[in-house]
Structures are given as C-alpha cells and as structure tokens.
Amino acid sequence: GESVGLHLPTLSVQEGDNSIINCAYSNSASDYFIWYKQESGKGPQFIIDIRSNMDKRQGQRVTVLLNKTVKHLSLQIAATQPGDSAVYFCAENRENAGNMLTFGGGTRLMVKP
Amino acid sequence: DSGVTQTPKHLITATGQRVTLRCSPRSGDLSVYWYQQSLDQGLQFLIQYYNGEERAKGNILERFSAQQFPDLHSELNLSSLELGDSALYFCASSVAAGYIQYFGAGTRLSVL
Numbered sequence A: 001g002e003s004v005g006l007h008l009p010t011l012s013v014q015e016g017d018n019s020i021i022n023c024a025y026s027n028s029a030s031d032y033f034i035w036y037k038q039e040s041g042k043g044p045q046f047i048i049d050i051r052s053n054m055d056k057r058q059g060q061r062v063t064v065l066l067n068k069t070v071k072h073l074s075l076q077i078a079a080t081q082p083g084d085s086a087v088y089f090c091a092e093n094r095e096n097a098g099n100m101l102t103f104g105g106g107t108r109l110m111v112k113p
Numbered sequence B: 001d002s003g004v005t006q007t008p009k010h011l012i013t014a015t016g017q018r019v020t021l022r023c024s025p026r027s028g029d030l031s032v033y034w035y036q037q038s039l040d041q042g043l044q045f046l047i048q049y050y051n052g053e054e055r056a057k058g059n060i061l062e063r064f065s066a067q068q069f070p071d072l073h074s075e076l077n078l079s080s081l082e083l084g085d086s087a088l089y090f091c092a093s094s095v096a097a098g099y100i101q102y103f104g105a106g107t108r109l110s111v112l
Helices: none
Strands: A004-006 A010-012 A017-025 A032-038 A045-051 A054-058 A062-067 A072-077 A086-093 A101-102 A109-111 B004-009 B011-012 B019-024 B031-038 B042-050 B053-057 B064-068 B072-077 B087-094 B107-111
Touching: A010 A017, A017 A032, A017 A086, A017 A109, A032 B053, A045 A054, A045 A072, A086 B107, A101 B042, A101 B107, B004 B087, B011 B019, B019 B087, B019 B107, B031 B072, B042 B064, B042 B072, B072 B087
Parallel strands: A010 A109, B011 B107
Antiparallel strands: A004 A017, A017 A072, A032 A045, A032 A086, A054 A062, A062 A072, A086 A101, A086 A109, B004 B019, B019 B072, B031 B042, B031 B087, B042 B053, B064 B072, B087 B107
16 A cells, blocks of 8 residues: 555664665655654654655755655754654655645664764 | 644543543644554544644544634544554644644543
C-alpha cells in the first residue's frame, strides 16, 4: 500500500558532526513533504517543508533534499547539537486526500557529546 | 510552544468507558486535525475539521467521533474504550487546508 517509510530507525552522531536522516515514499502524487521533530513528552514540531516541484530547501542549520526520481527525501542537520536529539518524522501531504499527513515510522537521532 | 492547547495532558480510565479530549487551535487557524500515536502504529490521521465542518476522515473507529465548535475548538470523543485505545492523541491546526500543521503537546490516554 501507499506509505512513507524510513531507512534507519536509530542514528547516532557525534556533537558537531552533520546528520542525515532519510525517508522513502511511495506515492508520487504527494504535493509536499514535511519534516517534524518530536522530543520526549512533546508533540511533533515543524522543522521544514518542501513542495514537490522543488529539489532542495534550506533553513537554519537544516536542508531538505527531494529526489522524485527515486522517491527519496532527506533531512540534513549541520553541526548537530545535543538539543537535536529527538525522533524525526517525515510526512507527506496530498491535497486531493484532504490534506491529511501520512507519517513515516520515525528515526531516533542520538547526539553524543 | 506551538499555540495549540490540548487538555487533559493525561487521562486514565477503564475499559468500556467514554472520554472527551479537547483541543484549542492556534489563534486564526480554521483547520483542526486529530492524530493517534501508538507504539505499533506510529502517527495515524484520524479526522479533520475546517471551520466547523468535517473535511476528511482517516482510520477513525466508529466508536470515535469528533466535532468542531463555533469558537473553533474541537473535541474528540472516544467511547466503549478498549485496552488497544491506549495511545497519545494529538491535535494539530493550520490556517487552512494545505498549510503547515502545528501540533499540540498531546493527551496520553491509558485504558486499564
């Protein structure tokens, strides 16, 4: 069935290094993709989004890359900090499906000091 | 702080009971969404309201219902509760459909 999934359930990086979190999606009709960060005991927090007509979008210390050819999405975090430790979810949104978000399974990012 | 308020934070109840979860969207947001997060299912979309009207339904059980009131707050009603309904329930809001959804802190429901 249609799904949004993640390649790595847990990613451990050294503080100061760059992190890359990957996500595969199967529905080529998705209009845009969103990355959320969820810290323990909190709700998902919006990080960055990208429309399906874009390949790359940058934010503060984060970059999202979209490869529609292989249906792959990635989130790059530069100079990872301890405060970046959390579970990261990719989600897809389809306007013709009521704009509901379909979430991937999540990747836990652990930052080692 | 996302601006989305959910109450209560925690809810403990017994099987067969009924509970109501409340959500106040961000100021100005007309769309409200409900999601369920469980360990085995991840984050699942339940239902969406826009300005008081139901707009989309996901995998929401018939035992569950929701509504959005004229002041735009929303309530999710869960009845005939089962052990498997134990989960985190999140509300999100957006200005309109297709815009960024901002999530509340969630309500943790424990059915014993």
